[in-house]
Amino acid sequence: xxxxxxxxxxxPNFNWPDTSPEAxxxxxxxxxxxxxxxxFSSISMMDHLHQIPPVGPAENWMMEGNAILAALGAxxxxxxxxxxxxxxxxxxxxxxxxxxxxxxxxSGGRAVLGIGAAWFEAEHLxxxxxxxxxxxxxxxxxxxxxxxxxxxxxxxxxxxGKHHRVEGAFNxxxxxxxxxxxxxxxxxxxxxLRMVAQYADGSNLFGDVERVKHLLGVxxxxxxxxxxxxxxxxxxxxxxxxxAPTHEAAMAKLEPAVAGAADPDRARAQAFVGEPxxxxxxxxxxxxxGLDGITFSMPDVHDLExxxxxxxxxxxxxxxxTV
Numbered sequence: 001x002x003x004x005x006x007x008x009x010x011x012p013n014f015n016w017p018d019t020s021p022e023a024x025x026x027x028x029x030x031x032x033x034x035x036x037x038x039x040f041s042s043i044s045m046m047d048h049l050h051q052i053p054p055v056g057p058a059e060n061w062m063m064e065g066n067a068i069l070a071a072l073g074a075x076x077x078x079x080x081x082x083x084x085x086x087x088x089x090x091x092x093x094x095x096x097x098x099x100x101x102x103x104x105x106x107s108g109g110r111a112v113l114g115i116g117a118a119w120f121e122a123e124h125l126x127x128x129x130x131x132x133x134x135x136x137x138x139x140x141x142x143x144x145x146x147x148x149x150x151x152x153x154x155x156x157x158x159x160x161g162k163h164h165r166v167e168g169a170f171n172x173x174x175x176x177x178x179x180x181x182x183x184x185x186x187x188x189x190x191x192x193l194r195m196v197a198q199y200a201d202g203s204n205l206f207g208d209v210e211r212v213k214h215l216l217g218v219x220x221x222x223x224x225x226x227x228x229x230x231x232x233x234x235x236x237x238x239x240x241x242x243x244a245p246t247h248e249a250a251m252a253k254l255e256p257a258v259a260g261a262a263d264p265d266r267a268r269a270q271a272f273v274g275e276p277x278x279x280x281x282x283x284x285x286x287x288x289x290g291l292d293g294i295t296f297s298m299p300d301v302h303d304l305e306x307x308x309x310x311x312x313x314x315x316x317x318x319x320x321x322t323v
Contacts, residue, residue: 003112003181003202003234004080006293007320008042009035009307010238013051014061016302024061028068029075031301036079038308039315043076044084044114044295045069049127052120054262066099073107082112084204084238084295085185089118089129089137093144093164097151101175109176112202113148116185117141117192138191139163145182145199152180183234187211189218197222202234208269209289212237216290234292241296242273243310250274257299272296276313283317293318 011031019027032043045068046052051060069081081103086096096113104111117137118124124131132140143161150157151171158167183202186192196203197219205215216235223230242257244250254273261267272282272294283294294314300306314320 001177001179001181001201002232003082003183003200005042005044005082005112005183005202005204005234005236005295007040007311007314007318008044008084008236008293008295009040009301009311010044010046010084010295010297011301012046012055012297013299013301014063015056019302021061025071027302029072030304031307032072032076032079034304034307035311036076038311039320040079040311041293041318041320042080042082042112042295043072044082047083047086047090047114048120049123052123054267066103069111070103070106073103073110076107076110078110080110080112081107082183083114085114085116085183087118087120088115088141088144089124089131093147094151094157094166094169096144097148097171100148100180101152101171101173104175104177104180105173111175112181112183114183114185114202114204115141115144115148136163138195141184142195142199145184145195149179149182149199153178181234185238187215189215193219194222196233197226197228197230200233202236204236204238204295205291206238206270209285212286212291213289235290236293236295237286237291239270239272239294239296240267241279241298241310242271243276243279243298243306243313245275245309247275247278250278253300276309279310280313280317283314287318293320 045065047065050058050062065083100113121131139162143164157169181201184196184200185204187205242250242253258264258267272279
């Protein structure tokens with residue numbers, strides 16, 4: 001069961017021009033429905049309690065990701081739904097399994113479990129969560145991967161890990177498809193990509209074309225060691241999209257964002273920018289490197305014409321458009 005995230009619209013920012021709290025959700029529904037109709041395979045939310053750098057200041061709006069996904073599941077019909085990615089430190093893994101299955105039932109079988117080891121220490125401290133050392137967070141992630149898969153697929157679940165356990169746990173009704181795809185976010189070569197090879201149906205990476213080629217080689221090595229077919233894993237790369245009908249209009253979107261970035265070089269390196277043919281060529285370079293698709297945010301995601309242009313352009317490249 002590969003993760004259906006080949007063309008993912010990631011929505012990390014909720015502060016849109018002329019959008020009040022009362023109007024926020026209906027605007028998000030419009031964005032999701034536009035993405036669905038223009039060919040996106042999925043829409044994803046962050047799993048944070050306040051805004052993160054460099055997206056915006058901490059006091060900016062932040063919604064709880066699972067609640068948003070459940071609500072969008074009731075207002076869409078085709079697009080897949082997931083966190084990119086859920087922090088393993090924020091919830092008991094058995095609860096994560098129940099939450100994700102609930103989203104799957106509401107949406108008619110469109111949930112994806114995105115999960116990772118968590119990273120934002122300041123957020124943990126602000127909201128009273130422990131922030132264990134990285135070694136322990138990866139141990140917790142491995143527990144969560146075992147528990148959630150078991151609860152998605154087994155009639156009753158019993159598992160004892162290093163930090164989490166279940167004993168006679170039920171998860172009924174079961175997911176619509178009999179399982180839920182699991183996507184692990186991150187580019188760590190020794191631990192993260194090994195867990196992808198062992199447990200995941202999707203992997204979301206970072207980096208330019210040469211870095212992605214290297215990471216895919218590392219992942220292939222882990223798959224070979226474990227006897228896993230790497231073709232069973234949907235491999236994507238995170239980026240930011242600045243698309244417009246003309247090159248000049250796209251650059252006019254990019255430059256203010258780069259100028260305000262803490263790391264302008266990194267912001268440029270993560271960007272897909274240009275008119276449709278330019279952006280299509282940039283994405284094709286990653287597909288040629290071995291990726292199955294991309295996931296990206298759009299600073300102007302509130303502009304439905306831009307969302308539609310991105311979806312129509314890239315669904316033709318990646319092959320996600322359905323009638």
